[in-house]
Amino acid sequence: DQQVKQNSPSLSVQEGRISILNCDYTNSMFDYFLWYKKYPAEGPTFLISISSIKDKNEDGRFTVFLNKSAKHLSLHIVPSQPGDSAVYFCAASGDYKLSFGAGTTVTVRA
């Protein structure tokens, strides 16, 4: 049973607008959350992370929000750029293991 869920398989957004990706988790023992970005024929690359003791972390155009009570996190990309078109994986860390969601494919339209 997947402990990390990304319920939106795809997202299409216009260039310059905000992309919001959502992720839910079930295991309250997770203590670190990460987003990875993946282009075709490449391995995932780390994008941004957040500790369970925080509710927001920002890095340039990328902001991750964590709502522990709802077991929900989201990734905001502002403004979206064509190079952001990729698959985004949400991941949660706990007990030396990493659990991933199924991914959301983001397409940024010109």
Next chain:
Amino acid sequence: EAQVTQNPRYLITVTGKKLTVTCSQNMNHEYMSWYRQDPGLGLRQIYYSMNVEVTDKGDVPEGYKVSRKEKRNFPLILESPSPNQTSLYFCASSPGVDTDTQYFGPGTRLTVL
């Protein structure tokens, strides 16, 4: 250049024929891990290693073996591959036992007929 390398990148094999996928990192990382990526399921952790001679099961270890005899290498062994092990496999490493900022290899596409 800091990197994680995997070989082979593509492999087609038949059921029951033992195979090994190699993984090597040049960053002196302690933590290494193997994942498989399947449509609709994302990446699932197969095995991980916190240091030399220390390995443990991830979420989907059945049918796989690993070894960590040297810090830089973490091979994935399929003793008797089956068609349900057809998948895209990724090796990853990170500086410490924490699983943040893992560096992933380019992936190995395995097809078992």
